[in-house]
Amino acid sequence: MNSFERMAPDQIARLALAVCATAEAMGQSLSPDAAELIADDLADYPATVVSAALKSCRRGGGKLTTDSILQRVQAADGRPGKDEAWSIALASSDEFDTVVMTEEIQLALSAARPVLNAGDKVGARMAFISAYERLVVKARTEAKPIQWRVSVGFDPNRRIEAVNAAVQMQRVSHERGCLLLADLTREPITEDGRAVAGLLTGTPCQPSEKVRAKLDEIRVDLALKRQQKADAREAERCRVLAELDLRRTNLISQSAAIQSKEAARGR
Incomplete structure (x- = not known):
């Protein structure tokens, strides 16, 4: 739902004239009907923002379209990238x-x-x-x-x-x-605030039931992550050992094959 106050009819009319003038300044020809349609599409935004967008279009060049104006209007809303x-x-x-x-x-x-x-x-x-x-x-x-x-x-x-x-x-x-x-x-500093700070300072303080449950959840989560990391390290160690064992087996097989060939040549 639109949270801006829509422009009044006289504002939309002035905006249509500004759109026509901008198009002319950019070397385009725009009919009054087309300018009114564009102005109507832009009427949901603040007049100052639309005016700044038209100025940016004139400076930037290119073709004046509803989309090119809207892109500038919307980019000026302050929302972070x-x-x-x-x-x-x-x-x-x-x-x-x-x-x-x-x-x-x-x-x-x-x-x-x-x-x-x-x-x-x-x-x-x-x-x-x-x-x-x-x-x-x-x-x-x-x-x-x-x-x-x-x-x-x-x-x-x-x-x-x-x-x-x-x-x-x-x-x-x-x-x-x-x-x-x-x-x-x-x-004021609440008991919950003191309880959380006490985790760092070592000063004991009883938190509320809600915060106590949250702290317990965090402890369980941390313990689970520590176990997952330990399991991952053990799995990696087993993988490396298995790979070394496979290489050793291959080397033994290759050595045996070489010895067999040399024995066959010596006969």
């Missing part, structure tokens, strides 16, 4: 970090998390990028504006750094950043 989005998604796996991510990153990470939890980072990245690109295309087709969300981590210092960085990168407005910082710096 697939590689940057993946790095943001990976940062969110650290529960101490506060991460500012888009709705598409969050949803794509949910799709890739089972693969990531299984230890297949390459497969997880492929699954994430496939889902992320599909979600971004859908959002852009629906003219849905970007929405940055703050995922709060346990470390209070990293919270402040993450929000300040998001404000500087204009992912979060200055006003919203101030409100977030006020809430985050006012938030």
Whole structure:
């Protein structure tokens, strides 16, 4: 569903004139009806963004089409590229970090998390990028504006750094950043936070039932991964030994064949 306010009829009319003028500046001839159709297709986006896209088309040259304008309009929505989005998604796996991510990153990470939890980072990245690109295309087709969300981590210092960085990168407005910082710096340290920090400091503290279950799940997962690595090392050792044994057997066979030939010549 479109989250931008559609242009008013008089704005669409002015946009059609701007499209005609842009086409003429680029050496094209565009009928008023065609310009109105293009303007209607672009009316779901902010007028300032469309105006900037038309200016980019005039500077870039080529042929003016609805697609060429839309590509520039959509590229200006602020959504990260697939590689940057993946790095943001990976940062969110650290529960101490506060991460500012888009709705598409969050949803794509949910799709890739089972693969990531299984230890297949390459497969997880492929699954994430496939889902992320599909979600971004859908959002852009629906003219849905970007929405940055703050995922709060346990470390209070990293919270402040993450929000300040998001404000500087204009992912979060200055006003919203101030409100977030006020809430985050006012938030007390919970027993769960102390319990997680106690894993590093050695200071015992009882977490809630939910966090205790999560910690137990992490312990089991780590133990399973350690066992998998040990099994893989043992399998590799057995493979190498079997390969050496096969080579030794072949060498013995070759040596016996040579000796047999030499004995036959000596008769």
